[in-house]
Amino acid sequence: MKLFLKQNFKKVKQLVAFLIIAFSINTNAQTLFTLSGKVVDGNQPLTGASILIKGTSKGTTSDLHGNFKFQLKKGNYTLVVSAISKPKEIKVNLNKNKSITINMADSFVNLEEVLVNAVRVKESSPVTHSNITKEELAKRNLGQDIPILLNYLPSVVTTSDAGAGIGYTGIRVRGSDATRVNVTINGIPYNDAESQGTYWVNLPDFASSTQSIQLQRGVGTSTNGSAAFGASLNILTDAISKYSYGEISSSIGSFNTSKNTVKFSTGKINNHIEFAGRFSKIDSDGYIDRAFSNLKSYFLQAAYVDDNTLIKALTFGGKEKTYQAWYGVTKEEMATLGRTYNPYSYDNETDNYQQDHFQILWNQKLSKNWSSNIALNYTKGKGYYEQYKANQNFADYNLIPITIGGETIDKTDLIRRRWLDNDYYVANANATYKNNSLEIIFGTSVSYYKGGHFGEIIWAQYASDSQIREHYYNSNTKKNDANIFGKLTYKLTNKWMLFTDLQGRFVRFKTAGITSDIIPIKINKNYSFFNPKAGLTFKANNSNSIYFSVAKATKEPNRNDFKYGVNTAEKLTDFELGWRYKSENVAVNTNIYYMKYKDQLVLTGAIDDTGDFIRATSGKSYRLGLEIDGKIKLNNRFNWQPNIAISSNKNLDFVTSWNGELVSLGKTNLSFSPKIVAGNSFTYAPNTKMYISLLSKYVGEQYMGNIDNKNSKLESYFVNDLNFSYEIKPKKIIKSIVFTALLNNIFNVEYISNGYYYTYDDTWSVPGETTTLDGAGYYPQATRNFLVGATLKF
The missing domain is CATH 2.60.40.10 (Immunoglobulins)
Structure with a gap:
């Protein structure tokens, strides 16, 4: 044995050394x-x-x-x-072992975000919402309006009178039209105080001056202006740029469409002061015959910022001239005259309007826990639409019949202008207290609106005794709107979070005079509303959270509702139950909603002589739906963003006039409320310079009225767009050149996204009996079309 050990000692030492080293390496690895x-x-x-x-x-x-x-x-x-x-x-x-500190201060747009803190919700809040960034908007911003750019969000349906997404465009969310979608810009209400609608044609290319958008579906959180009955859309304008830059952007496309935009920023001067601006011009002939748009807009900003203070002075606005396309086209006209037929032929059948906004925004960080926000706004709007009208009765224009050659003349061809002239003042103030587990926001908003409506005849075949620029009707509206609110977000435990939101709102609406129909109008109404909201969020783990909320909202009628005899406020209770899942590569949002209405103001399907939809009280009704949307990273190059909304939207006790009698139809479908709305985006990004996306939208069939008449049905449609972007970074002078292309409706689908439906009593077909007849008009959307553009960044 000794001899063996002596002969192999060297080998044993090598083996032991090897085992020690291997054990050491393995121990270190583990x-x-x-x-x-x-x-x-x-x-x-x-x-x-x-x-x-x-x-x-x-x-x-x-x-x-x-x-x-x-x-x-x-x-x-x-x-x-x-x-x-x-x-x-x-x-x-x-x-x-290592300990680090991560300071997120430079990743926040802290003071900027506080400007909209009072009307927005955070990711963990029990409110169903979607966020859209500036970068996402830029990928498709080639001249189309903001509603069209938001088309692929869950439960969103958009439309365009001219058919190409430029000019008069509209948005519906969960079946609710624009009068029920509350829109704010930097926390300032943008909805028209009288009609409660939003007219994006007055702010062309506003997406180029938008930092971010949040769309809250349902009642959402308390906001300023009229209550959200379908959704609220909160827009934050451009943030302060740390560095100076310049941009020139141009695009062209189908229907002689062109957009030219110039943007600039000085960057922070002395690390505190910035001046920035944008000027845009958009022209388009539209898909519909003569439905052209001539749009100009601007955005100017002066700002001061330091560690605790942000002050912004903004002015922005637009001037538009659009040819009328609101009358639509009938099925018979489409069959014989084509989808693009426009019944208007007078060369200046146009809408002309200018709207200018002036805002002062001041956010102050008072201490480590307290901050405050004050916002002031003045909006000036004035304009008219011009129409040629044949064979008009003198009596409808307060004209006296005349006699020529022994013949009494009481009708004439004429050209008229109907004017709006309005002023809108808003003051917002709120304060925020925040610590590790609690956030409280409380504040107030007050606004005052005054608007004048008047008409004038600028030409007549027979002028009677009229004077140039004489008003043949006049009416004036004044509206006071004030609210106070308080919001609390409290972290009960590491897993549970409580959200409460209380709002009191007080409205006074006064209008008097003569309407454009030469009918006296006099309204003096006061409303007081209490709108409570509450919800819980349970964070099960780092990937999963569940939320539940209940929200109440109450809302006053608009001017047209009063004109047609409606003065009852509508009421809504909104229940939302949602689940959110988030991992490194997958994010899924799922929610079920039940919106219970009392005296809901639904679209009847009919339109008035200015193209505005007429509403009526429906009694009891509801909207019940399931919404699912996701963001899935398939690999480093492919991303998938699907969404679907499945809903049931019903009147429970609908009553209508038919053949001269009131008929109870009971349970019917709510107008303009498709059962299925789905969107999808497949994106391929092989590198940081290139982006290709296939965008798809499906909208199920829907009724344009509330009586389930087959003549009022809009067929379902499925359209696809292709979006492309490529960036070049030259070495000198120009920092970046971005080429963008958008091919809309690539499969050339002939679809209709909007229309109107009306009924009328006929006593001529069967003498002595009243028979109800109906009719419909449609707004065809463009078949295959394109937009291409380039942006030079300096």
């Missing part, structure tokens, strides 16, 4: 180190921040004190940290 840290916003701990390890499924969130911890092997890691901010990547070389 050793786990602790990576701990704290996420802060400046000097304040940041609760609920998401920390993911890039390229793995590992993740966590910061606790009440901003702390987090991982157990990891030795190696290099990239942490992806996000909160109510842009994601921030932190690289860590882990070869021992």
Whole structure:
């Protein structure tokens, strides 16, 4: 044995050494180190921040004190940290236990976001919502209006009078029209105070001055202006740029469409002051015959910012001239004269309007817990639409019959203008208190609107005793609107969060005079509303959360409703139950909603002589639906974003006039409320320079009236668009050149997204009896068309 050991001692030593080294290497490989840290916003701990390890499924969130911890092997890691901010990547070389501090202050647009803090919700709030960034808007921003750019969001249906997405465009969410979608710009109400509608034609190319948009579906959170009965759309305008830049953007496309935009920013001068602006011009002949648009707009901003203060002075607006296309086309006209037929032929049958907005926004960080926000707004709007009318009765224009050659003349051909002249003043003020587990926002908003309606005849074949610029009708409206609100978000535990929102709203509406129908109108109404909301969010783990909310909303009629005899406020209780899942590569939002209405003001399907839809009270009604949307990263090059909304939308006790009698139809479908709305986006990005996306939209069949008449049905449609973007970065002078293309309706589908339906009593067919007849008009949308553009960034 001794001889054996002596002869093999060297080999034994080598074997033992090898085993020691191997054991040491293996032990080192299996050793786990602790990576701990704290996420802060400046000097304040940041609760609920998401920390993911890039390229793995590992993740966590910061606790009440901003702390987090991982157990990891030795190696290099990239942490992806996000909160109510842009994601921030932190690289860590882990070869021992390590503690780090991650300051997210430079990833927040803190003071900018506070401008809309009172009307927006956070990712974890129990409110169903979608967020759209500036970058997402830019990919398709070639001249079309904001509703068209939002077309692929869940439960959204859009339309265009001219058929090409430029000019008069509209949006419906969950079947609710634009009068029920509350729109704010920097927290300032944008809906017209009288009609409660939104007219995007007055703000052409506004997407080029938009930083972000949040669409809340359902009642959502309390906001300023009239209550949201289908959705609220909150727009934040351009943030302050740290660096100076210049942009020139031009695009051309089908129907002689062109857009030219110039943007600039001085960047922060002395690290505090910025001046920025945009000027745009858009022209389009439209898909419908003569439905041209001539649009001009501007956006100017002066700002001061430091660590605690943000002050902005903004002015923006637009001037539009659009040819009328609101009358639509009948099925018979489409069959004989074509889909693009326009019954208007007078060469200046146009809408002419200018709207200018002036805002002062001041956000102040008062301490580590308190901040305040004050906003002032003045909006001036004035314009008219011009029409040629044949064989008009003198009596309809307050004209006296005349006698020529012994013949009494009491009818004439004429050209008329109907004017709007309005002023709108708003003041908002709110304060925010925030600590590790609590956020309280409380404030008020007051507004005053005055608007004049009048008409004039600018030419007549027989002028009677009229004087030039004489008003043949006049009426004036005044509206006072005030609200007070308080919102609380409280983190009960690490898993449970409570949200409450209380709003009191007070409205006074007065109008008097003569309408355009030469009918006296006198309204003096006061409304007081209490709109409470509450919800809970349960965070099961880092990937899954569930929320439930109940919200009440009450809303006054608009001017047209009063004109047609409606003065009852409508009421809504909105129940929302949702589940959110989020991992590194997959995000899914699912929610069920039940919206219970009392005296809902539904679209009857009919339109008035200015193309506005007429509404009526429906009694009891509801909307019940399921919405699912997702963002799925298939790999580093492919992304998939599907969404679908399936709903049932019913009147429960609908009553209508038919053959001269009131008839109870009971349960019927709500107008303009398709059962299925689906959107889809497949995106291929082979590198950071190129982007190709196939966008799809399906809208199920829908009724244009509430009586389930087959003549009022709009057929379902499925359309697809192709979006392309490519960036070149030259080495000198020009920082970037971005080429963008949009091929709309690539399969050349002939579809109709909107229309109107009406009934009328006929006593001529059967003498002595009243027979109800009906008719319909349609707004055909463009077949295959394109837009291409280039943006030069300096």
